[in-house]
Amino acid sequence: MSPPLSSALRRAAALVAGLALLPAAGCGAPDERNRGSYDPRVPVVACLRDAGVRGSLADGRAVVAEGVRIEFLATPGAAEARQISGRAQGAEQIGRALIWVDRAPDKLLDRIEECVDR
């Protein structure tokens, strides 16, 4: 007769099963990529919504979140080049995004940065 599974082994098996289910539950990195399209703004808008910030897509390249414009460029390098050439010093560069902070309060910027910097 084979011995019963030890409790430690059972716990380990449960942990592995739980980890295996995580991707199915949608945990992990936000999905930016659907078949045939790529729009980095979509997960940001979803994240903002979850964070209680009203945000919407704007003019093909941007998201506007409670008055703060978040511009998405083709590559992080493009965003960087814009800033280095003195044309975006009023924006935070996070990857390909330029967040035009204007006079937005710190609390709002906290939530926006959190969503863009994922």
Added chain:
Amino acid sequence: MSVSTPPGQPAAAPRSRPSHSALRAPERPSEVGAYLLALIALSAVLRTQAIAAPLWADEGIAHGIASHSLGGVLEALRQDGSPPLYYLLLHGWMRVVGESEASLHALSLVFALACVPAALWAGWAIFGRATGLAAAALAAVDPYLSAYAQEARMYTLLSLLGLLAAAAFVLAFVRRDRRAVGPFGAVLAMMAYTHNWGLVFGAAAAVALLLLARPAPDRRVLLRDGVLAFGGAAVLYLPWLPTLLGQALETGAPWATPPSPAAPVEVVFNLFGGAVGAVALLAGAGAGLGALLRGPARRPAVVMLGLVGGTLALAWLASQLSPAWNARYFGTVLGALVLVTAAGMARGRALGLAAFVVTVALWIQQPSTTVLTNKANADVLAAELAPHLRAGDLVISMQPEQVPLLRYYLPPGLRYADPRGVVSDPRVMDWRHALEDLRRVKPAPTLAALLARVPPGGRVLFVAPVTEHRRDWRAPWTELVRRRAAQWGALLEATPGLRQAAAAPRFYRESLTVGLYAVLYRKGTEISRALHGTRATAQEKSACGAVADRALAADGAGVRERPEELFRLPGCAQGRLG
């Protein structure tokens, strides 16, 4: 240099196998001396490839602190949070050797080269001749030492002291050579005076001593020696203790994040030239591990590994509570690691020798000169913008810790500010309550107060970090620096009467640390303020501003008294500008 034979070991070191005879190790003092000189010469060549490389922020701080008077160095360190030994040495060094990049780096080079004979002595004294020779070769080409030999920071000094401390600890408390007790205490104190993580090494050594004492037959004598060594180090460190406590209360490392579980592995990779170099080295060491752990060198090897593991573990745990982890701080354990790996290689027969050759071949190529010469770009900004700057102009650095570096490269006579306001001493980064101040100080009124002191025609240089590597901008401090830079940039753009005059760099090459970009503004005269509210395009405003500037330069007083006259100038006279 005297090299004693380890107690309990034969006077002659184990003979190499016949198959190694072609690579017969030097034995006679003259041969060993020649071998050592050759290694030092090779090391000097490798470690001067980027000796004149431009400085980055931390080096700017080191230069700035060391450029104070002796008393001023100690005072400046209250704001910085570091212990004084390296800065005091650099202070004296700068007076004798100079302040160019190469001169500053040369002090670190001296410590890096000193690691070669130190490794020979330590390896030979503890593990035997073959280990000493191998350890010296590894110390001569280790990429971590090569990188920091060309950086004006304390890490090669810390590595040298760490090597000596590990060796002295083993000699004093494992080999029971009581002549090493005093030197261990002195070197430990010097480590603590060099970098605060020397204290962590000391804590790991204290734990190791207690573990050694438990089964020791001469426990009382061992503990008494321990009290002498650690007590001596504590007494030597006592004068600095009040400053350390003040620093602990007021300064911190808000730029750091807690280390990940894999961080200690990354430390080993960093010390050994990346994953490939580390794996080659450790494979070679592993080949001789069995022989090492079976032989008389077992206890020294285990204790050295314990010092490494203990230091990493204590530092990792401490950094979970108060983040201050950085892979470059672990020069503290480099020496112990080099000695143990060399001991393993020396006993690893053909595989050990092969791994040794591969490791040296890999390390000789690292780090690349391209990497070392591209740590930052403040020198480029300064070269491009210095011709536009005059004494009294204002430099606002959005990342406060870049101010000493900017001061190093920019022309003299400039005034400096950061998002917290005016910087009274631009040679020092004031880390006291820095994060709280950065959170508290409001950008708009702070900028307005700074601009009020800029005369018409004066220039304002806005310098901000390029936030290219997202992972580097996630600590509380760096996140806020990134945001404040944008807030200040937006305010400057919206300020009436400020005109963009230049931007730099023209070309940007990704910096190894933090790259900077800068925008130069010129504070305009009445006309530019008047133009701000008009329907004129940016181009028209710029053209008119340039004409007005020339008119002011040619006939200052008259036009300044009657600014309305400027609207009659060509380029400013169109109806839509009025």
